[in-house]
Amino acid sequence: MDIIFLDNGLIGRGEHSYSLVKKVGEALAARGHCVRAFGMRSMDPAIVAEIGAIPHFRVSLYESESPTPNERRLLRLAAFLRRRPFDPAIPSERTSAKTLNASFREDLAALPADVLRRENLVVVPGLSQNQLLGLVRALRALPEGQRPRVVCQLMFAPDWTPWGRKARLGPKLYRKAFTLARPLIGRSLFFTAENAAIAGLYRELYAIDAKILPVPFGEALGAAPVADRPAFGFFGYSKCDKGFHLLPEAIELCRAKNLAADFVVQLQHGGWEPATVAAEQALRAQGGVRLVEGVLTEADYAAETGKIDAMLLPYDPLLFGLRGSGIFTQSVAAGRPVVAALGTFAAASIASGEAEGEIFAPYDAPALAAAIMRLAARLPESHARAARLARSFGDTHSAGAYADVLLAHAEGL
Structure with a gap:
Protein backbone atom coordinates (compact mmCIF):
# COMPACT_ATOMS: atom_id res chain seq x y z
CA MET A 1 0.00 0.00 0.00
CA ASP A 2 1.21 3.47 -0.93
CA ILE A 3 -0.04 6.50 0.97
CA ILE A 4 -0.43 9.37 -1.46
CA PHE A 5 -1.02 13.05 -0.64
CA LEU A 6 -2.83 15.09 -3.28
CA ASP A 7 -2.42 18.72 -2.26
CA ASN A 8 -2.99 21.66 -4.59
CA GLY A 9 -2.15 23.92 -1.65
CA LEU A 10 1.44 22.64 -1.58
CA ILE A 11 3.31 25.55 -3.12
CA GLY A 12 5.99 26.93 -0.80
CA ARG A 13 7.44 26.54 2.66
CA GLY A 14 5.19 29.29 3.97
CA GLU A 15 2.02 27.18 3.61
CA HIS A 16 0.82 24.75 6.25
CA SER A 17 0.78 22.03 3.56
CA TYR A 18 4.57 21.85 3.51
CA SER A 19 4.92 21.17 7.24
CA LEU A 20 2.04 18.69 7.22
CA VAL A 21 3.26 16.61 4.28
CA LYS A 22 6.83 16.68 5.54
CA LYS A 23 6.11 15.71 9.15
CA VAL A 24 3.35 13.19 8.52
CA GLY A 25 5.30 11.72 5.61
CA GLU A 26 8.27 11.17 7.91
CA ALA A 27 6.06 9.56 10.55
CA LEU A 28 4.50 7.20 8.01
CA ALA A 29 7.84 6.35 6.40
CA ALA A 30 9.21 5.49 9.86
CA ARG A 31 6.46 2.88 10.10
CA GLY A 32 7.53 1.34 6.81
CA HIS A 33 4.99 2.91 4.45
CA CYS A 34 5.78 4.25 1.01
CA VAL A 35 4.67 7.88 0.83
CA ARG A 36 4.23 10.05 -2.24
CA ALA A 37 3.00 13.64 -2.54
CA PHE A 38 1.72 15.63 -5.51
CA GLY A 39 1.69 19.43 -5.21
CA MET A 40 1.38 22.44 -7.47
CA ARG A 41 3.27 22.69 -10.74
CA SER A 42 4.52 26.05 -9.47
CA MET A 43 5.84 24.46 -6.27
CA ASP A 44 9.12 25.74 -4.84
CA PRO A 45 11.88 23.52 -6.33
CA ALA A 46 13.46 23.32 -2.87
CA ILE A 47 10.41 21.36 -1.66
CA VAL A 48 10.76 18.97 -4.57
CA ALA A 49 14.39 18.40 -3.62
CA GLU A 50 13.73 18.10 0.11
CA ILE A 51 10.66 15.88 0.39
CA GLY A 52 10.38 14.49 -3.14
CA ALA A 53 6.99 16.08 -3.83
CA ILE A 54 5.91 15.86 -7.47
CA PRO A 55 4.71 19.00 -9.31
CA HIS A 56 1.31 18.24 -10.81
CA PHE A 57 -1.70 20.50 -10.15
CA ARG A 58 -2.28 23.47 -12.42
CA VAL A 59 -4.55 25.56 -10.19
CA SER A 60 -4.07 26.31 -6.50
CA LEU A 61 -6.57 25.75 -3.71
CA TYR A 62 -6.44 29.51 -3.15
CA GLU A 63 -7.17 30.71 -6.69
CA SER A 64 -10.40 32.09 -8.11
CA GLU A 65 -12.04 33.09 -11.39
CA SER A 66 -13.35 36.47 -12.52
CA PRO A 67 -17.00 36.91 -13.53
CA THR A 68 -17.86 36.20 -17.15
CA PRO A 69 -18.87 39.21 -19.29
CA ASN A 70 -22.53 38.23 -18.88
CA GLU A 71 -22.16 37.87 -15.10
CA ARG A 72 -20.44 41.24 -14.97
CA ARG A 73 -23.34 42.92 -16.76
CA LEU A 74 -25.87 41.35 -14.40
CA LEU A 75 -23.83 42.24 -11.32
CA ARG A 76 -23.44 45.80 -12.51
CA LEU A 77 -27.20 46.07 -13.01
CA ALA A 78 -27.95 44.54 -9.60
CA ALA A 79 -25.55 46.96 -7.92
CA PHE A 80 -27.21 49.88 -9.70
CA LEU A 81 -30.70 48.80 -8.62
CA ARG A 82 -29.54 48.39 -5.02
CA ARG A 83 -27.68 51.70 -5.17
CA ARG A 84 -24.43 50.01 -4.25
CA PRO A 85 -21.00 50.40 -5.86
CA PHE A 86 -19.99 47.69 -8.29
CA ASP A 87 -16.53 46.16 -7.80
CA PRO A 88 -15.43 44.26 -10.93
CA ALA A 89 -12.42 42.85 -9.08
CA ILE A 90 -14.52 40.57 -6.86
CA PRO A 91 -14.27 36.98 -8.17
CA SER A 92 -17.29 34.98 -9.22
CA GLU A 93 -18.38 32.13 -6.96
CA ARG A 94 -20.26 30.42 -9.76
CA THR A 95 -17.50 30.64 -12.35
CA SER A 96 -14.82 29.74 -9.79
CA ALA A 97 -16.71 26.61 -8.76
CA LYS A 98 -17.40 25.51 -12.33
CA THR A 99 -13.92 26.17 -13.70
CA LEU A 100 -11.84 25.05 -10.73
CA ASN A 101 -13.79 21.84 -10.08
CA ALA A 102 -13.35 20.93 -13.75
CA SER A 103 -9.62 21.68 -13.55
CA PHE A 104 -9.23 19.61 -10.39
CA ARG A 105 -11.03 16.66 -11.95
CA GLU A 106 -8.83 16.87 -15.04
CA ASP A 107 -5.70 16.96 -12.90
CA LEU A 108 -6.85 13.90 -10.96
CA ALA A 109 -7.47 12.06 -14.24
CA ALA A 110 -3.94 12.99 -15.36
CA LEU A 111 -2.24 11.40 -12.33
CA PRO A 112 0.05 8.43 -13.00
CA ALA A 113 -1.91 5.23 -13.52
CA ASP A 114 -0.64 3.67 -10.27
CA VAL A 115 -2.08 6.42 -8.00
CA LEU A 116 -5.86 6.01 -8.02
CA ARG A 117 -5.80 2.27 -7.42
CA ARG A 118 -7.66 0.13 -4.90
CA GLU A 119 -4.59 -0.86 -2.91
CA ASN A 120 -3.62 2.75 -2.11
CA LEU A 121 -4.70 5.21 0.57
CA VAL A 122 -5.13 8.70 -0.89
CA VAL A 123 -5.10 11.78 1.36
CA VAL A 124 -6.53 15.14 0.29
CA PRO A 125 -5.35 17.44 3.13
CA GLY A 126 -7.58 20.34 2.16
CA LEU A 127 -10.15 21.41 -0.39
CA SER A 128 -13.14 23.70 -0.76
CA GLN A 129 -16.34 23.90 -2.78
CA ASN A 130 -14.05 24.59 -5.74
CA GLN A 131 -12.49 21.12 -5.63
CA LEU A 132 -14.91 18.76 -3.85
CA LEU A 133 -17.27 18.20 -6.77
CA GLY A 134 -14.30 17.54 -9.06
CA LEU A 135 -12.97 14.94 -6.62
CA VAL A 136 -16.32 13.18 -6.33
CA ARG A 137 -16.84 13.09 -10.09
CA ALA A 138 -13.31 11.73 -10.61
CA LEU A 139 -13.93 8.91 -8.11
CA ARG A 140 -17.33 8.05 -9.56
CA ALA A 141 -15.75 7.79 -13.01
CA LEU A 142 -13.46 5.00 -11.78
CA PRO A 143 -14.59 1.37 -11.87
CA GLU A 144 -15.81 0.39 -8.41
CA GLY A 145 -13.14 -2.25 -8.05
CA GLN A 146 -10.39 0.29 -8.79
CA ARG A 147 -11.33 3.09 -6.39
CA PRO A 148 -8.80 3.75 -3.63
CA ARG A 149 -9.76 4.77 -0.12
CA VAL A 150 -9.69 8.56 -0.04
CA VAL A 151 -9.44 10.55 3.19
CA CYS A 152 -10.59 14.11 2.54
CA GLN A 153 -10.02 16.87 5.10
CA LEU A 154 -12.83 19.43 5.29
CA MET A 155 -10.55 22.33 6.10
CA PHE A 156 -12.94 25.25 5.68
CA ALA A 157 -16.45 26.18 6.72
CA PRO A 158 -18.93 25.97 3.81
CA ASP A 159 -19.12 29.76 3.52
CA TRP A 160 -15.36 30.25 3.05
CA THR A 161 -13.90 31.70 -0.14
CA PRO A 162 -10.24 32.13 -1.17
CA TRP A 163 -10.78 35.87 -1.66
CA GLY A 164 -11.81 36.70 1.91
CA ARG A 165 -15.58 37.14 1.54
CA LYS A 166 -18.36 34.95 2.86
CA ALA A 167 -19.69 32.61 0.18
CA ARG A 168 -23.33 32.85 -0.82
CA LEU A 169 -23.25 29.72 -2.97
CA GLY A 170 -20.77 27.68 -0.90
CA PRO A 171 -23.32 25.80 1.23
CA LYS A 172 -25.35 24.89 -1.88
CA LEU A 173 -22.23 23.70 -3.72
CA TYR A 174 -21.21 21.48 -0.82
CA ARG A 175 -24.71 20.00 -0.67
CA LYS A 176 -24.58 19.16 -4.37
CA ALA A 177 -21.19 17.45 -3.97
CA PHE A 178 -22.22 15.48 -0.87
CA THR A 179 -25.43 14.31 -2.57
CA LEU A 180 -23.43 13.00 -5.52
CA ALA A 181 -20.92 11.40 -3.13
CA ARG A 182 -23.46 9.46 -1.02
CA PRO A 183 -22.81 6.07 -2.68
CA LEU A 184 -19.07 6.50 -1.99
CA ILE A 185 -19.13 7.81 1.59
CA GLY A 186 -18.03 5.19 4.08
CA ARG A 187 -16.91 2.86 1.31
CA SER A 188 -14.18 4.61 -0.65
CA LEU A 189 -14.55 8.23 0.53
CA PHE A 190 -14.06 9.31 4.13
CA PHE A 191 -14.24 12.82 5.55
CA THR A 192 -12.24 14.32 8.40
CA ALA A 193 -12.03 17.73 10.07
CA GLU A 194 -9.37 19.41 12.14
CA ASN A 195 -11.56 20.16 15.11
CA ALA A 196 -14.96 19.40 16.63
CA ALA A 197 -16.37 22.79 15.66
CA ILE A 198 -15.79 22.26 11.92
CA ALA A 199 -16.94 18.63 12.17
CA GLY A 200 -20.10 19.80 13.93
CA LEU A 201 -20.92 22.22 11.11
CA TYR A 202 -20.84 19.46 8.50
CA ARG A 203 -22.76 17.06 10.70
CA GLU A 204 -25.51 19.62 11.33
CA LEU A 205 -25.78 20.93 7.76
CA TYR A 206 -25.15 17.79 5.69
CA ALA A 207 -25.23 14.77 8.04
CA ILE A 208 -21.55 14.15 7.26
CA ASP A 209 -19.71 12.23 9.97
CA ALA A 210 -16.24 13.78 9.82
CA LYS A 211 -13.68 12.15 12.10
CA ILE A 212 -11.30 14.46 13.94
CA LEU A 213 -7.88 14.68 12.28
CA PRO A 214 -5.87 17.36 14.15
CA VAL A 215 -3.25 19.00 11.97
CA PRO A 216 0.26 18.70 13.45
CA PHE A 217 2.89 21.42 13.39
CA GLY A 218 6.16 19.60 13.94
CA GLU A 219 8.08 19.60 17.18
CA ALA A 220 7.18 22.34 19.64
CA LEU A 221 9.95 23.61 21.90
CA GLY A 222 8.75 24.47 25.37
CA ALA A 223 8.16 28.17 26.00
CA ALA A 224 10.94 29.89 27.94
CA PRO A 225 10.25 31.49 31.32
CA VAL A 226 8.63 34.92 31.12
CA ALA A 227 11.16 37.68 30.55
CA ASP A 228 11.31 40.83 32.68
CA ARG A 229 10.08 42.70 29.61
CA PRO A 230 7.69 40.29 27.85
Whole structure:
Protein backbone atom coordinates (compact mmCIF):
# COMPACT_ATOMS: atom_id res chain seq x y z
CA MET A 1 0.00 0.00 0.00
CA ASP A 2 1.21 3.47 -0.93
CA ILE A 3 -0.04 6.50 0.97
CA ILE A 4 -0.43 9.37 -1.46
CA PHE A 5 -1.02 13.05 -0.64
CA LEU A 6 -2.83 15.09 -3.28
CA ASP A 7 -2.42 18.72 -2.26
CA ASN A 8 -2.99 21.66 -4.59
CA GLY A 9 -2.15 23.92 -1.65
CA LEU A 10 1.44 22.64 -1.58
CA ILE A 11 3.31 25.55 -3.12
CA GLY A 12 5.99 26.93 -0.80
CA ARG A 13 7.44 26.54 2.66
CA GLY A 14 5.19 29.29 3.97
CA GLU A 15 2.02 27.18 3.61
CA HIS A 16 0.82 24.75 6.25
CA SER A 17 0.78 22.03 3.56
CA TYR A 18 4.57 21.85 3.51
CA SER A 19 4.92 21.17 7.24
CA LEU A 20 2.04 18.69 7.22
CA VAL A 21 3.26 16.61 4.28
CA LYS A 22 6.83 16.68 5.54
CA LYS A 23 6.11 15.71 9.15
CA VAL A 24 3.35 13.19 8.52
CA GLY A 25 5.30 11.72 5.61
CA GLU A 26 8.27 11.17 7.91
CA ALA A 27 6.06 9.56 10.55
CA LEU A 28 4.50 7.20 8.01
CA ALA A 29 7.84 6.35 6.40
CA ALA A 30 9.21 5.49 9.86
CA ARG A 31 6.46 2.88 10.10
CA GLY A 32 7.53 1.34 6.81
CA HIS A 33 4.99 2.91 4.45
CA CYS A 34 5.78 4.25 1.01
CA VAL A 35 4.67 7.88 0.83
CA ARG A 36 4.23 10.05 -2.24
CA ALA A 37 3.00 13.64 -2.54
CA PHE A 38 1.72 15.63 -5.51
CA GLY A 39 1.69 19.43 -5.21
CA MET A 40 1.38 22.44 -7.47
CA ARG A 41 3.27 22.69 -10.74
CA SER A 42 4.52 26.05 -9.47
CA MET A 43 5.84 24.46 -6.27
CA ASP A 44 9.12 25.74 -4.84
CA PRO A 45 11.88 23.52 -6.33
CA ALA A 46 13.46 23.32 -2.87
CA ILE A 47 10.41 21.36 -1.66
CA VAL A 48 10.76 18.97 -4.57
CA ALA A 49 14.39 18.40 -3.62
CA GLU A 50 13.73 18.10 0.11
CA ILE A 51 10.66 15.88 0.39
CA GLY A 52 10.38 14.49 -3.14
CA ALA A 53 6.99 16.08 -3.83
CA ILE A 54 5.91 15.86 -7.47
CA PRO A 55 4.71 19.00 -9.31
CA HIS A 56 1.31 18.24 -10.81
CA PHE A 57 -1.70 20.50 -10.15
CA ARG A 58 -2.28 23.47 -12.42
CA VAL A 59 -4.55 25.56 -10.19
CA SER A 60 -4.07 26.31 -6.50
CA LEU A 61 -6.57 25.75 -3.71
CA TYR A 62 -6.44 29.51 -3.15
CA GLU A 63 -7.17 30.71 -6.69
CA SER A 64 -10.40 32.09 -8.11
CA GLU A 65 -12.04 33.09 -11.39
CA SER A 66 -13.35 36.47 -12.52
CA PRO A 67 -17.00 36.91 -13.53
CA THR A 68 -17.86 36.20 -17.15
CA PRO A 69 -18.87 39.21 -19.29
CA ASN A 70 -22.53 38.23 -18.88
CA GLU A 71 -22.16 37.87 -15.10
CA ARG A 72 -20.44 41.24 -14.97
CA ARG A 73 -23.34 42.92 -16.76
CA LEU A 74 -25.87 41.35 -14.40
CA LEU A 75 -23.83 42.24 -11.32
CA ARG A 76 -23.44 45.80 -12.51
CA LEU A 77 -27.20 46.07 -13.01
CA ALA A 78 -27.95 44.54 -9.60
CA ALA A 79 -25.55 46.96 -7.92
CA PHE A 80 -27.21 49.88 -9.70
CA LEU A 81 -30.70 48.80 -8.62
CA ARG A 82 -29.54 48.39 -5.02
CA ARG A 83 -27.68 51.70 -5.17
CA ARG A 84 -24.43 50.01 -4.25
CA PRO A 85 -21.00 50.40 -5.86
CA PHE A 86 -19.99 47.69 -8.29
CA ASP A 87 -16.53 46.16 -7.80
CA PRO A 88 -15.43 44.26 -10.93
CA ALA A 89 -12.42 42.85 -9.08
CA ILE A 90 -14.52 40.57 -6.86
CA PRO A 91 -14.27 36.98 -8.17
CA SER A 92 -17.29 34.98 -9.22
CA GLU A 93 -18.38 32.13 -6.96
CA ARG A 94 -20.26 30.42 -9.76
CA THR A 95 -17.50 30.64 -12.35
CA SER A 96 -14.82 29.74 -9.79
CA ALA A 97 -16.71 26.61 -8.76
CA LYS A 98 -17.40 25.51 -12.33
CA THR A 99 -13.92 26.17 -13.70
CA LEU A 100 -11.84 25.05 -10.73
CA ASN A 101 -13.79 21.84 -10.08
CA ALA A 102 -13.35 20.93 -13.75
CA SER A 103 -9.62 21.68 -13.55
CA PHE A 104 -9.23 19.61 -10.39
CA ARG A 105 -11.03 16.66 -11.95
CA GLU A 106 -8.83 16.87 -15.04
CA ASP A 107 -5.70 16.96 -12.90
CA LEU A 108 -6.85 13.90 -10.96
CA ALA A 109 -7.47 12.06 -14.24
CA ALA A 110 -3.94 12.99 -15.36
CA LEU A 111 -2.24 11.40 -12.33
CA PRO A 112 0.05 8.43 -13.00
CA ALA A 113 -1.91 5.23 -13.52
CA ASP A 114 -0.64 3.67 -10.27
CA VAL A 115 -2.08 6.42 -8.00
CA LEU A 116 -5.86 6.01 -8.02
CA ARG A 117 -5.80 2.27 -7.42
CA ARG A 118 -7.66 0.13 -4.90
CA GLU A 119 -4.59 -0.86 -2.91
CA ASN A 120 -3.62 2.75 -2.11
CA LEU A 121 -4.70 5.21 0.57
CA VAL A 122 -5.13 8.70 -0.89
CA VAL A 123 -5.10 11.78 1.36
CA VAL A 124 -6.53 15.14 0.29
CA PRO A 125 -5.35 17.44 3.13
CA GLY A 126 -7.58 20.34 2.16
CA LEU A 127 -10.15 21.41 -0.39
CA SER A 128 -13.14 23.70 -0.76
CA GLN A 129 -16.34 23.90 -2.78
CA ASN A 130 -14.05 24.59 -5.74
CA GLN A 131 -12.49 21.12 -5.63
CA LEU A 132 -14.91 18.76 -3.85
CA LEU A 133 -17.27 18.20 -6.77
CA GLY A 134 -14.30 17.54 -9.06
CA LEU A 135 -12.97 14.94 -6.62
CA VAL A 136 -16.32 13.18 -6.33
CA ARG A 137 -16.84 13.09 -10.09
CA ALA A 138 -13.31 11.73 -10.61
CA LEU A 139 -13.93 8.91 -8.11
CA ARG A 140 -17.33 8.05 -9.56
CA ALA A 141 -15.75 7.79 -13.01
CA LEU A 142 -13.46 5.00 -11.78
CA PRO A 143 -14.59 1.37 -11.87
CA GLU A 144 -15.81 0.39 -8.41
CA GLY A 145 -13.14 -2.25 -8.05
CA GLN A 146 -10.39 0.29 -8.79
CA ARG A 147 -11.33 3.09 -6.39
CA PRO A 148 -8.80 3.75 -3.63
CA ARG A 149 -9.76 4.77 -0.12
CA VAL A 150 -9.69 8.56 -0.04
CA VAL A 151 -9.44 10.55 3.19
CA CYS A 152 -10.59 14.11 2.54
CA GLN A 153 -10.02 16.87 5.10
CA LEU A 154 -12.83 19.43 5.29
CA MET A 155 -10.55 22.33 6.10
CA PHE A 156 -12.94 25.25 5.68
CA ALA A 157 -16.45 26.18 6.72
CA PRO A 158 -18.93 25.97 3.81
CA ASP A 159 -19.12 29.76 3.52
CA TRP A 160 -15.36 30.25 3.05
CA THR A 161 -13.90 31.70 -0.14
CA PRO A 162 -10.24 32.13 -1.17
CA TRP A 163 -10.78 35.87 -1.66
CA GLY A 164 -11.81 36.70 1.91
CA ARG A 165 -15.58 37.14 1.54
CA LYS A 166 -18.36 34.95 2.86
CA ALA A 167 -19.69 32.61 0.18
CA ARG A 168 -23.33 32.85 -0.82
CA LEU A 169 -23.25 29.72 -2.97
CA GLY A 170 -20.77 27.68 -0.90
CA PRO A 171 -23.32 25.80 1.23
CA LYS A 172 -25.35 24.89 -1.88
CA LEU A 173 -22.23 23.70 -3.72
CA TYR A 174 -21.21 21.48 -0.82
CA ARG A 175 -24.71 20.00 -0.67
CA LYS A 176 -24.58 19.16 -4.37
CA ALA A 177 -21.19 17.45 -3.97
CA PHE A 178 -22.22 15.48 -0.87
CA THR A 179 -25.43 14.31 -2.57
CA LEU A 180 -23.43 13.00 -5.52
CA ALA A 181 -20.92 11.40 -3.13
CA ARG A 182 -23.46 9.46 -1.02
CA PRO A 183 -22.81 6.07 -2.68
CA LEU A 184 -19.07 6.50 -1.99
CA ILE A 185 -19.13 7.81 1.59
CA GLY A 186 -18.03 5.19 4.08
CA ARG A 187 -16.91 2.86 1.31
CA SER A 188 -14.18 4.61 -0.65
CA LEU A 189 -14.55 8.23 0.53
CA PHE A 190 -14.06 9.31 4.13
CA PHE A 191 -14.24 12.82 5.55
CA THR A 192 -12.24 14.32 8.40
CA ALA A 193 -12.03 17.73 10.07
CA GLU A 194 -9.37 19.41 12.14
CA ASN A 195 -11.56 20.16 15.11
CA ALA A 196 -14.96 19.40 16.63
CA ALA A 197 -16.37 22.79 15.66
CA ILE A 198 -15.79 22.26 11.92
CA ALA A 199 -16.94 18.63 12.17
CA GLY A 200 -20.10 19.80 13.93
CA LEU A 201 -20.92 22.22 11.11
CA TYR A 202 -20.84 19.46 8.50
CA ARG A 203 -22.76 17.06 10.70
CA GLU A 204 -25.51 19.62 11.33
CA LEU A 205 -25.78 20.93 7.76
CA TYR A 206 -25.15 17.79 5.69
CA ALA A 207 -25.23 14.77 8.04
CA ILE A 208 -21.55 14.15 7.26
CA ASP A 209 -19.71 12.23 9.97
CA ALA A 210 -16.24 13.78 9.82
CA LYS A 211 -13.68 12.15 12.10
CA ILE A 212 -11.30 14.46 13.94
CA LEU A 213 -7.88 14.68 12.28
CA PRO A 214 -5.87 17.36 14.15
CA VAL A 215 -3.25 19.00 11.97
CA PRO A 216 0.26 18.70 13.45
CA PHE A 217 2.89 21.42 13.39
CA GLY A 218 6.16 19.60 13.94
CA GLU A 219 8.08 19.60 17.18
CA ALA A 220 7.18 22.34 19.64
CA LEU A 221 9.95 23.61 21.90
CA GLY A 222 8.75 24.47 25.37
CA ALA A 223 8.16 28.17 26.00
CA ALA A 224 10.94 29.89 27.94
CA PRO A 225 10.25 31.49 31.32
CA VAL A 226 8.63 34.92 31.12
CA ALA A 227 11.16 37.68 30.55
CA ASP A 228 11.31 40.83 32.68
CA ARG A 229 10.08 42.70 29.61
CA PRO A 230 7.69 40.29 27.85
CA ALA A 231 7.33 40.02 24.10
CA PHE A 232 4.13 39.44 22.15
CA GLY A 233 4.39 37.95 18.66
CA PHE A 234 2.38 37.72 15.46
CA PHE A 235 3.54 35.06 12.97
CA GLY A 236 2.28 33.58 9.72
CA TYR A 237 0.73 35.24 6.69
CA SER A 238 0.08 38.97 6.99
CA LYS A 239 -3.57 39.08 5.93
CA CYS A 240 -6.74 40.82 7.00
CA ASP A 241 -8.51 37.55 7.78
CA LYS A 242 -5.73 36.94 10.31
CA GLY A 243 -6.11 40.38 11.82
CA PHE A 244 -2.82 41.84 10.65
CA HIS A 245 -4.50 45.20 10.01
CA LEU A 246 -5.43 45.47 13.72
CA LEU A 247 -1.83 45.37 14.93
CA PRO A 248 -0.61 48.98 14.46
CA GLU A 249 -3.48 50.57 16.39
CA ALA A 250 -3.48 47.86 19.06
CA ILE A 251 0.25 48.27 19.65
CA GLU A 252 -0.10 52.05 19.74
CA LEU A 253 -2.88 51.77 22.35
CA CYS A 254 -0.69 49.50 24.48
CA ARG A 255 2.11 52.06 24.24
CA ALA A 256 -0.31 54.83 25.31
CA LYS A 257 -1.14 52.77 28.41
CA ASN A 258 2.61 52.47 29.17
CA LEU A 259 2.67 48.70 28.68
CA ALA A 260 6.28 47.59 29.19
CA ALA A 261 6.41 44.97 26.44
CA ASP A 262 7.95 44.37 23.04
CA PHE A 263 6.26 43.20 19.86
CA VAL A 264 7.60 40.89 17.16
CA VAL A 265 5.71 40.76 13.84
CA GLN A 266 6.40 38.58 10.82
CA LEU A 267 5.86 40.31 7.48
CA GLN A 268 4.80 37.86 4.78
CA HIS A 269 2.35 38.91 2.09
CA GLY A 270 2.04 39.54 -1.63
CA GLY A 271 0.98 43.18 -1.44
CA TRP A 272 -2.50 42.58 -2.84
CA GLU A 273 -4.50 43.76 0.20
CA PRO A 274 -4.44 47.58 0.59
CA ALA A 275 -5.22 47.32 4.33
CA THR A 276 -2.30 44.93 4.81
CA VAL A 277 0.09 47.22 2.91
CA ALA A 278 -1.05 50.19 5.00
CA ALA A 279 -0.62 48.20 8.22
CA GLU A 280 2.93 47.23 7.23
CA GLN A 281 3.80 50.89 6.60
CA ALA A 282 2.38 51.85 9.99
CA LEU A 283 4.33 49.11 11.77
CA ARG A 284 7.56 50.22 10.12
CA ALA A 285 6.99 53.70 11.49
CA GLN A 286 6.34 52.50 15.05
CA GLY A 287 8.99 52.10 17.71
CA GLY A 288 9.38 48.99 19.82
CA VAL A 289 8.28 46.64 17.04
CA ARG A 290 10.77 44.15 15.61
CA LEU A 291 9.85 43.02 12.11
CA VAL A 292 10.78 39.57 10.82
CA GLU A 293 10.53 39.62 7.04
CA GLY A 294 9.70 36.83 4.60
CA VAL A 295 9.14 33.09 4.85
CA LEU A 296 10.82 31.39 7.80
CA THR A 297 12.44 27.98 7.75
CA GLU A 298 11.33 25.56 10.43
CA ALA A 299 14.49 26.26 12.43
CA ASP A 300 14.11 30.03 12.07
CA TYR A 301 10.45 29.85 13.09
CA ALA A 302 11.32 27.86 16.20
CA ALA A 303 14.10 30.32 17.06
CA GLU A 304 11.91 33.39 16.58
CA THR A 305 8.85 32.09 18.40
CA GLY A 306 11.12 30.93 21.20
CA LYS A 307 11.84 34.60 21.92
CA ILE A 308 8.23 35.58 22.55
CA ASP A 309 6.09 35.07 25.64
CA ALA A 310 2.63 35.07 24.07
CA MET A 311 1.22 34.63 20.57
CA LEU A 312 -1.27 37.03 19.02
CA LEU A 313 -3.95 35.26 16.95
CA PRO A 314 -6.37 38.09 16.09
CA TYR A 315 -8.08 36.04 13.38
CA ASP A 316 -11.36 37.39 12.01
CA PRO A 317 -14.28 35.36 13.42
CA LEU A 318 -16.30 35.89 10.21
CA LEU A 319 -13.60 35.36 7.58
CA PHE A 320 -11.30 32.89 9.35
CA GLY A 321 -14.06 31.41 11.47
CA LEU A 322 -13.68 28.06 13.18
CA ARG A 323 -10.69 26.85 11.16
CA GLY A 324 -7.69 25.55 13.01
CA SER A 325 -4.25 27.08 12.79
CA GLY A 326 -0.82 25.52 12.79
CA ILE A 327 0.50 28.51 14.72
CA PHE A 328 -2.19 28.03 17.35
CA THR A 329 -1.33 24.32 17.57
CA GLN A 330 2.39 25.00 17.94
CA SER A 331 1.81 27.70 20.55
CA VAL A 332 -0.41 25.55 22.77
CA ALA A 333 1.87 22.52 22.41
CA ALA A 334 4.80 24.73 23.46
CA GLY A 335 2.99 26.00 26.56
CA ARG A 336 2.65 29.54 25.21
CA PRO A 337 -0.48 31.63 25.97
CA VAL A 338 -2.44 33.09 23.06
CA VAL A 339 -4.74 36.05 22.44
CA ALA A 340 -7.70 35.22 20.21
CA ALA A 341 -10.94 36.78 18.95
CA LEU A 342 -14.30 35.55 20.20
CA GLY A 343 -15.90 33.32 17.58
CA THR A 344 -12.71 31.58 16.47
CA PHE A 345 -11.57 28.04 17.25
CA ALA A 346 -8.62 29.39 19.25
CA ALA A 347 -10.98 31.38 21.47
CA ALA A 348 -13.28 28.38 21.90
CA SER A 349 -10.26 26.34 22.99
CA ILE A 350 -9.40 28.94 25.61
CA ALA A 351 -12.99 28.97 26.85
CA SER A 352 -13.09 25.16 27.10
CA GLY A 353 -9.81 25.00 29.00
CA GLU A 354 -7.87 23.25 26.24
CA ALA A 355 -5.69 26.33 25.71
CA GLU A 356 -4.61 29.26 27.86
CA GLY A 357 -4.84 32.95 27.07
CA GLU A 358 -7.19 35.87 26.61
CA ILE A 359 -10.27 36.31 24.41
CA PHE A 360 -11.23 39.68 22.96
CA ALA A 361 -14.45 41.15 21.59
CA PRO A 362 -15.66 43.10 19.73
CA TYR A 363 -13.40 42.48 16.77
CA ASP A 364 -11.40 45.70 16.77
CA ALA A 365 -8.00 47.08 17.77
CA PRO A 366 -9.05 48.56 21.16
CA ALA A 367 -10.43 45.19 22.28
CA LEU A 368 -7.26 43.45 21.09
CA ALA A 369 -5.11 45.94 23.00
CA ALA A 370 -7.17 45.44 26.15
CA ALA A 371 -6.72 41.66 25.92
CA ILE A 372 -2.96 42.07 25.49
CA MET A 373 -2.80 44.23 28.60
CA ARG A 374 -4.94 41.79 30.61
CA LEU A 375 -2.63 38.95 29.67
CA ALA A 376 0.49 41.00 30.40
CA ALA A 377 -0.82 41.66 33.92
CA ARG A 378 -0.99 37.93 34.70
CA LEU A 379 1.61 36.51 32.35
CA PRO A 380 3.63 34.39 34.85
CA GLU A 381 0.45 32.70 36.10
CA SER A 382 -0.79 32.25 32.51
CA HIS A 383 2.52 30.67 31.47
CA ALA A 384 2.35 28.18 34.32
CA ARG A 385 -1.15 27.09 33.32
CA ALA A 386 -0.20 26.89 29.63
CA ALA A 387 2.72 24.63 30.50
CA ARG A 388 0.39 22.24 32.34
CA LEU A 389 -1.87 21.99 29.28
CA ALA A 390 0.93 21.58 26.75
CA ARG A 391 1.83 17.90 27.06
CA SER A 392 -1.63 16.37 26.51
CA PHE A 393 -2.37 18.81 23.70
CA GLY A 394 0.92 18.07 21.97
CA ASP A 395 0.32 14.31 22.13
CA THR A 396 -3.00 14.61 20.29
CA HIS A 397 -1.65 17.04 17.68
CA SER A 398 1.49 15.20 16.65
CA ALA A 399 2.45 13.76 13.28
CA GLY A 400 2.14 10.32 14.86
CA ALA A 401 -1.45 11.00 15.95
CA TYR A 402 -2.28 12.18 12.41
CA ALA A 403 -0.73 9.00 10.99
CA ASP A 404 -2.78 6.87 13.40
CA VAL A 405 -6.05 8.33 12.10
CA LEU A 406 -4.99 7.86 8.48
CA LEU A 407 -3.96 4.27 8.99
CA ALA A 408 -7.25 3.47 10.70
CA HIS A 409 -8.91 4.30 7.37
CA ALA A 410 -6.58 1.87 5.61
CA GLU A 411 -7.94 -1.16 7.48
CA GLY A 412 -9.34 -3.65 5.05
CA LEU A 413 -7.06 -2.70 2.16
